[in-house]
Amino acid sequence: MNDIALRLGISKMTVSRALRGGKHVEAELKGKILQAAAELGYRPDPEIAKLMTHMRRTRKTSAPQTLAFVWAERSSRERESSSWSQQLVLGAHRQAEKLGFKLEEFHLAARGMTGRRLSEILEARGIPGFILSPLVSRSRGHVSMAWEKFCSVVIGLGYARPQLHRVHHHHYLGMMTALRMLKKQGYKRIGFYCGSTINERMFRAWSASFLAHHPLTKPGELLALRKSLNCSDFQEWLRRAKPEVVIDGGHLVKEWLEEMPRDRRPQHVSLGWRADMPEVAGVDQQADVLGAAAVDLLVTQYQQNERGIPESPRIVMTEGVWRTAQLEKAEPRRTGGVKGRVDG
Known part of the structure; x- marks a missing residue:
């Protein structure tokens, strides 16, 4: 910065402000400074830049x-x-x-x-x-x-x-992980019941990953995207598609599944695992x-x-991380892995 300042006959502070993108340097002068920096091969030191940012911030105010x-x-x-x-x-x-x-x-x-x-x-x-x-x-x-x-x-x-x-x-990776974990357990008729709006909002990442990584070449009615979700439609879809496992985007279908007899109830996996519902396996999106x-x-x-x-x-x-449906604490695995056990 000293070399640039000497070449252009300006202060080092003006050079510093221009290189940091400051608004208080005229556009013409800023252009000359950037050109001189390029000619001299100037490169900022990230550690010094970090220190100077901290010093400038603490000088302005003692409060955060x-x-x-x-x-x-x-x-x-x-x-x-x-x-x-x-x-x-x-x-x-x-x-x-x-x-x-x-x-x-x-x-x-x-x-x-x-x-x-x-x-x-x-x-x-x-x-x-x-x-x-x-x-x-x-x-x-x-x-x-x-x-x-x-x-x-x-x-x-x-x-x-x-x-x-x-x-x-990473919603696409989350669905891919859920499918891989279920396939590892031997499931093939894996269904996905979800609102179409939320799927579109994420640029159809869930449905795209479902179709790309499903164990069946043609999942057919196992993919159910609905504008309106309700219990009667869900029950009708279960009768037609006959999924062994139901994946959903949250916990909406949990209550509907609990109304069914246990011997007719498919497994349940959520793409939005929640700590207050540990009985449902799924992908913890780690909102924190x-x-x-x-x-x-x-x-x-x-x-x-x-x-x-x-x-x-x-x-x-x-x-996210994959969570098994176990009440005891389990060591989480990154969503890129396929090892583990689904206790649905």
């Missing part, structure tokens, strides 16, 4: 920098009633604290709250970036935040607009890992002074 976790659709009551949501935000809080930040939650579903209003609140409080929770409904596909003022990350694929940096669970990954991606943008809609959005995928 606050980042926001924005619930796009869930109210505070809905967030408290969802174990997945609790696990997600807990992982985010822990990672933010680990990296020296503080995470504060906001709700777009709160009375009188809008994207623009929330943007004004975040800007007034000096919050530079936020994580946006999963978007479920099409109506929430576009959230009118003042994107240009913040760094941001969206959790999940969904219908979010504009295209931003995202983190999401997902929340931590979102914080990592957001902090990276903050440290690199990135704001607004990215030119090349990044997608970070996290793996």
Whole structure:
């Protein structure tokens, strides 16, 4: 940086700001600095960059920098009633604290709250970036935040607009793992009953993986994607398809299966395993890992002074772990493996 400053007759601070993408350097001068850096073969030292970022942050304030976790659709009551949501935000809080930040939650579903209003609140409080929770409904596909003022990350694929940096669970790998574990047990007539909307929201990753990795060449009616899920339709599908095992995206069919006689009840596997229902085997999506990954991606943008809609959005995928239907604690296996026992 000293060499560049001497060549151009400017201060090292101006060089530093330009190389970090600072907004307070004129475009023409910034271009000259970047050109000189390229000619001199300048490369940043990641360890020094990390140290300087920390020093700049601690000089600004003794309190941790606050980042926001924005619930796009869930109210505070809905967030408290969802174990997945609790696990997600807990992982985010822990990672933010680990990296020296503080995470504060906001709700777009709160009375009188809008994207623009929330943007004004975040800007007034000096919050530079936020994580946006999963978007479920099409109506929430576009959230009118003042994107240009913040760094941001969206959790999940969904219908979010504009295209931003995202983190999401590797759903394709999750289905593949479930099928491999079941095939290892000798099952062939493996059925999948799920809502079509949630499958489309993840760009049909579940159905694509189901068809690609199913033990039968033509699964036929074993794949059931429905716009509307109800018990009568589920029972009718069971009679027609006769699956040995039913995979579902959560735990919706659990209650319906429990209403059936045990000798007629197929095995049950969930792609959204829950700790409060350990009797059902499945893929633990590890929402806490997902929340931590979102914080990592957001902090990276903050440290690199990135704001607004990215030119090349990044997608970070996290793996789940396979959980057997055993009440005692079992050592989890990465979803890429096939060893283990399904105690359905």
